[in-house]
Amino acid sequence: MRVQPWPGAPNPPLASIAAAPSRLRPTRPGGAYQGSSRMARLVTETDRAIIRLLQRDARMSYAELSRATGIPESTVRRRMDRLQQRGVIEFAMLADPVRLGYEVRAMIGLRVELRRLEEIAAKLRAIDEVTFAAFLTGNFDIMIHVVVRSQDALVNFLTGRLAPIEGVRSSETFVMPYVIKPTTAWVLPEADRPALDEAELDELTLEQEISTATRGRGRPGQVAAR
Known part of the structure; x- marks a missing residue:
């Protein structure tokens, strides 16, 4: 591993994708985060493939992602929209503090x-x-x-x-x-759990919507848009 001195360290990418959001917000007192294990269940291998590509180059277009994965562009767009809506990924511009003084x-x-x-x-x-x-x-x-x-x-x-x-x-x-490895260097590992297919994901999403509606917090069809 090459140790990089912080003063004069090279600029990070102009854009970066964080598969684990850096600005997590506690959802209840004590800083606990709700739904993390459930959210992990809702990530398919298609999602993982898209995330890995974006972590290498967050500026890839829908068309480029489609060519790299063999997935239709419309599917790529839909998957990314769903990942962002659920807070699985977020995009950020990274600036080099040293070069800004x-x-x-x-x-x-x-x-x-x-x-x-x-x-x-x-x-x-x-x-x-x-x-x-x-x-x-x-x-x-x-x-x-x-x-x-x-x-x-x-x-x-x-x-x-x-x-x-x-x-x-x-x-x-x-x-x-010195900075040996920045926090933005985390890369999604290869799948360590059985990946869901699209049918299973749709079924889990429906179950989640029905459960939420039953508790009186919403109606089916609203959950995925939150």
């Missing part, structure tokens, strides 16, 4: 008052310098990733933005001089 990256581990965990998380989400935040098990309660212009800016962040947050008991900062 933001040369310092750091991971910061936080020990916090657990009774204020959600309150602190909400405040961290609102800080522009914080590009990633997650609850942890182990020595830290929360880990954040920050991008700033300089070492001085990092000190200002620690003292002026992080320290005033009530409930943060202590922090430990790890400056990252």
Whole structure:
């Protein structure tokens, strides 16, 4: 593996596809995400083939995807629409912070008052310098990733933005001089579960719509459009 120094690291692609969305939103208190295992069941091998191609080149057109997979262009379009509607994939433009003048990256581990965990998380989400935040098990309660212009800016962040947050008991900062592999490098593995065919997918979708309608949350035909 070639280690790439962060200062001067090559630009990431102008467009990228994230098969695991980077901006997950908790659907209930505590940060739990509903439906993840169910959603995995609704991904067919056709979907996987499309995702793998887009992860290599997110700018591929419907026609190019059709030629590469042997799938009709209309099917490619329909599959991509469904994947986006269900939040399985999303598209994003990636910018190189270093070439825009933001040369310092750091991971910061936080020990916090657990009774204020959600309150602190909400405040961290609102800080522009914080590009990633997650609850942890182990020595830290929360880990954040920050991008700033300089070492001085990092000190200002620690003292002026992080320290005033009530409930943060202590922090430990790890400056990252080199990036070995970026988080955007995740690639969908080869299928590790039996793939659904289109008929099975349609059946599961219908079951989901009927179940939702029965619970009084909607009518059949509405779920897939959400």
